[in-house]
Ligand SMILES: Nc1ncnc2c1ncn2[C@@H]1O[C@H](COP(=O)(O)OP(=O)(O)OP(=O)(O)O)[C@@H](O)[C@H]1O
Ligand SMILES: Nc1ccn([C@H]2C[C@H](O)[C@@H](COP(=O)(O)O)O2)c(=O)n1
């Protein structure tokens with residue numbers, strides 16, 4: 001079982017203040033220590049008995065998060081939770097927040113944190129797996145801070161992957177995705193890129209400063225990118 005490490009700074013050889021490059025992956029560790037935290041009043045997602053291994057997967061629209069997550073699931077046995085997919089499911093189910101979510105996504109804006117976090121929490125609670133890929137979250141500093149406040153125990157992700165990709169490559173991929181997404185059109189993509197730059201990059205920098213960020217070159221073929229991803233996970237399993 002993969003466990004939350006009390007300290008994994010020895011895995012990360014680069015300066016904490018800069019984004020990590022694939023060349024900076026450290027040695028393999030086969031066993032790490034579990035955090036000895038006790039259940040706190042107020043109740044977070046997790047407890048001493050259940051502190052899963054959490055990977056946040058970040059990157060701009062079309063950077064390949066979902067594609068690589070599927071491959072990580074197949075190879076490393078993670079459960080993939082895409083915040084965007086969870087929100088889109090609310091739209092199709094015509095739930096209480098469905099109309100608001102549709103309007104927000106169609107404009108390339110960000111849904112209020114409490115709505116997204118509730119969906120993530122429900123999904124985590126409905127599976128017994130102890131390894132999660134949380135794709136497209138946190139999207140904003142507000143998302144991140146709200147998550148930390150609600151989760152309490154084990155709120156820090158073990159790993160944050162950032163798929164770094166030029167905007168022109170991302171736009172090309174999104175516009176040829178052809179999955180009928182309401183936000184895969186040039187006007188909304190421009191808004192999503194704006195949101196990525198102004199709201200998500202600060203989150204990415206936060207995790208870089210914390211020393212948990214793995215910046216992956218998101219260009220090239222899916223196989224080439226997955227090799228870079230494997231270099232990260234092979235150091236953890
Ligand atoms: N390396 C690649 N080369 C070419 N096309 C790719 C590559 N990786 C993914 N794609 C394609 O690009 C599109 C976007 O990829 P994907 O859905 O994985 O991105 P994403 O980061 O999850 O995007 P979003 O944030 O919009 O959900 C998909 O159609 C996918 O098949
Ligand atoms: N934390 C999140 C994640 C997603 N959304 C909304 C806004 C995004 O443009 C849209 C699609 O997400 P994707 O599938 O591209 O990851 O979903 C959000 O508001 N908050």
Ligand SMILES: [Mg+2]
Pocket residue numbers: 065066082084
């Ligand atoms: Mg996606």
